[in-house]
Amino acid sequence: MNDYDMMDTPVLRRKMKKPTTPKAGRSMRGNPEGNSIIYKDKVKLSTAHPTSDDSGLSTLRKRKKKPTEDDTYAEIEEKHMRRSQSSNFSNVSSSSLEEMTPDTLSQISSIMAVPDVTVNSTLTRLKKPRAGRGDVTWEKAVNHARGAPDGAERSFHAKKMSKVSVIEEVPTPVVKKDSPTKENKPITQGKPVERKKSIKVQLKNAANRLKSLKSKGKLDTSRESRKRKLDISLPDESTIAMKKPKDKEMSWKERRQQRKMTKNNYDLIMKAKKLWEDMRRHALPDDQRQKLCQEVFNMVRGKVHEMSMAHDTARVVQCLVQYGNPEHRTAVMEEIKDEIVSMCKSKYAKFVIRKILKYGSKQQRNFMFKTFHGNVRKLIRHREAVEILEFAYNEYANAPQRLSMMEEFYGPSFTLFKNHDTKSLEQIMLEQPDKKDMILSNMKEALLPLIDKDILAHSMVHKIFHDFFHYATDKMRSEMIECLREQLITMIHTRDGSRVAMNCVWFGTVKDRKVILKSFKTHIARICQDEYGHMVLLAIFDVVDDTKFVSKVVLEEMLKSLSQVAENQYGRKVLLYLLSPRDPLHFHPDIVHILQRGDTNTTSKKDGHTRHRELLDFVSKPLLQYIVDNAATLAINNAALLLILGIITHAKGDPTDAMTAIAEIAAQPFSASKGDNQHMVEHPAGHLTLKRLILNDKERSTDDECAVLFSNILLTVLAEGTLKSWAACNRGCFTLISLLELDDIEVTSQVRQQLSGIKKSLRKMTFKGAQILLQKLEGMSSPPRPQMIDL
Structure with missing residues (x-):
């Protein structure tokens, strides 16, 4: 008894008839185009020894069903067919068959009637169509062409099934007496399906193949060979004109122009721009x-x-x-x-x-x-x-409009209910003192978000901060200084902004002052030359006790750019404040009054005179050397006159070198000329420098008897006969008069001795300086008359 005779038993027939029950993991997705009649009665499959790899197949559950007449007829026909073809199936044993039914739609769609599809061992049994059902051949063909729907389970994967050879039996239609007979198709034995290589593996193999060909020299990579293979022919001009250019072929300007043409009102914009x-x-x-x-x-x-x-x-x-x-x-x-x-x-x-x-x-x-x-x-x-x-x-x-813009920071009530009679915050504080705390709290809340580098650069913001600092309490002021101290460099270029920075310096703690000074690094030269920023440096010189830190951060950087600072009018104010702070000769009373407000701060402990002396000691020597190096330009610069006087008068150290440098310029040979080559004595600014230095000797000799006098150095440097040449011009005569009026017997007698022989020449001159000089010489030559006493 062969294997197929063993299969033709009632028990096996009952197994083949038993339907399957879907498992828990089975997909519940229905047919994409409605219910199909072929899925209502599933095709029963027989597999050989399902293993753990056949994860897509599930064991069929057996159920008892009474065989019908049609089923018996189909079994008999199938039995005869298997016996006639037993030679082709001699390798299949009865123990390798088991009833299996696909569970999902993808399993059904993956069963195709071609030898490429792999199933362990599939035997398809033809079943007589039941009464009331149509022909399902067309629907099976459609399902076969459509394949598995998206998302269906890949239960019949080639990777798992490629090891088992496929024996597929083509179903033979049931032949009845009243229907024509058809030829039975031969049963073919399928070949094992080879596993397809992935694209990544194919690319890798191709690259290795190309590399090996290049190494062996079998691959011709020359340009001529590529041209022969490609055989590129250029298109005609008419063809190029007909084609629309691609974005890659267009330049950047052409692509931009094409984008502009797609916008609305393109023609209108182009015409308007031409008229513009x-x-x-x-x-x-x-x-x-x-x-x-x-x-x-x-x-x-x-x-x-x-x-x-x-x-x-x-x-x-x-x-x-x-x-x-x-x-x-x-x-x-x-x-x-x-x-x-x-x-x-x-x-x-x-x-x-x-x-x-x-x-x-x-x-x-x-x-x-x-x-x-x-x-x-x-x-x-x-x-x-x-x-x-x-x-x-x-x-x-105007003033009301500015106040209207500022009132939004005072509180919502001032925004909603405007009073046109109010003109300033000071008036509001006087008329409504009970609202002061509310206004200041609202201002603080509104100002904290404005502490940003870009916003703090505007004068409108500076005005708001200045008003806040003017009326704020000590606690609110300290909190605002702590938030604002690192951003003051962006505010000091305006009047209100510089006042805010001065308040931060005056009323800040020692730590606040150090942070402020550090934020000024690399900006000191620009601050010195600013109209309002230089006031902040004056406040720093007044209140900061750590003079070493000030010298290191501020003065060292300022002295590196001393020539730029000294040539600027505001930079000279900074230098003069270091030489003689709050001197009414150099500083307006209003400026002094503003700076005096910082004297009431509680942070500074050092005496002001001590602080000033320490700073002056640091800058004196560089300033004196600056005069020596730049005497030629400073002596004839009217703006630098006060700076020269201040350095020579107040600088600590010996000013002899500086005085000598200026005297040597005056000792040059005199020649009456006009224009840029004027002598210092005849120059509009130079003769004033000489006169002021000579008159300054009176104050120096009064304060210190051992002080070095410019007049003595000048007479020492001048050659013999130089004073007589100065008398040839009006401004030279006034310089000589200054020497004669000096309360120094040695200087006066020496000048009179050198001018003794020019009285006749002075009588012939008509300008005012010669006449006054002649009177001075004649008055000094005659002895004083005794006073008559009335008896």
Whole structure:
């Protein structure tokens, strides 16, 4: 009894009839195009020894079913067919077969009637169609062509099934007496399916193959061979013209132009820009410019806001506002009056608002300030909008409008309920003293978000901080200084900002002062030359006790740029304050009054005179050397006269070298000339330097009898006969008069001795200096008359 005879048993037949029950992991996805009649009665499969690799197949559950007449007929036909073809299946044993049924849609769709599909051992049994069912051949063909749906389970993977050879039996249709017979197709034995290599493996193999060919020299990589293989032929010019150029073939400018052409109003924008090029020319007559303005206005009417948001069309609108007539500006204003706040935040539209503020009427400016009301605190924190607020506040706002902008920082009540009689915060504090704490707390809350490097650069913000520091308590002031101390470098270029920095220096702690000084590093030379920033350095010299730290951070950097500082009018103020602080000869009483406010601070402990002496000792020697190195330019510079006097008078050390350097310039041979080659005695600034240095000897000799006098050094350096040559000019005569009026017997007698032989020449001269000098010489030559006593 062969294997197929063993299979033809009632028990096995009952196993083949038993349907399967879906497992728990079975996909519940239905047929994509509705229920199919072929899935209502599943095809029963027989597999050989399912292993652990056959994860997609599940064991069929057996159920008892009474065999019908049709089933018996089909079994008999199948039995005869298996016996006739037993030679082809001799390698299959009965123990290797087991009833299996696919569980999911993907398993059903993966069973194809071609030898490429691998199943362990598949025997397809033809079953007689039941009554009431149609032919399912077409639907099976459709399912076979469609394959597994997306997401279906890959239960019949080739990787798991490739080891088992496939024996597939093609079903033979049941032949009845009333139907024509058909030829049975031969049963073919399938080949094992080879595992396909992945793309990554194929690329790797190809690269290795290419490398081996190159190494063996079998691969020709020359340019001629590539040209022969490619055989490229250039297209005709007509073909190139017909093709649309690709983005890669176009240049950057061409791609940009193509993008612009896709935008709205492209033709209108290009025409307006051409008119703008002619309209903005300075040499264009006014009548032609007005015609162009009218044409541009007709183009942009109704689109002003849209065109103001782009960088090129915004310039067209700006030019229209600048050169247009009042009617054009009014029309533009009407279009954008509801978008003023949003345009202030735009990178390009803000310049249109700036032009309206500059060239608009007074009513239009007032409308702008009314629009800003209630939005100042938001706009001032915006990087673009704060520039418009700054421009409007400094250039066109009057006192009530400035206060209106400031009141938003005083509290919501001042924003909602405006009092037009109020003109300043000082007036509010006097009239409503009970609101002082509320105003200061609101100001503090509003000012803390403004401590940003970009926002702190504007004078409007500086005004708010200055008002806060003026009225704040010690505790609130200390808290604000701690937050603001590292950002003061961005504020000291304005009047209010410098006052804020001075308050931080005066009332800050020792740590606060050190942080402030460190933040000034690399900026000292610029601060010295600033109109308001140099005041901060004066405050530092007054109150900071750590003079070594000040010398290291401030003075060393300043002395490195001493020539730049000394040539600037504000830089000379800093140097003079180090030489003689709060001297009324150099500093206005108002400046002194401002600096005196810092004397009440509680942080400074060192005596002011001691602090000043330590700083002066550090700068004296470099300043004296500066005069020696630059005597030629300083002696004839009228602005540097006070600095020279201050250095020679107050600097610690021997000023002999500095005086000698100036005296040597005056000792040069005198020749009457005009222009740049004038002698120091005849120069408008040089003769004043000599006179002031000579008159300064009176004060020096009074204060210190051992002091070095410039007059003695001058007479020592001058050659014989030099004083007589000075008498040839008016300014030289006045210099000689200064020497004669000096209360020094040695100097006076020496000058008189050298001028004794020029009296006749002085009588012939007509200028005023010669006459006064002659009177001085004659008066000194005659002995004094005795006074008559009335008896």
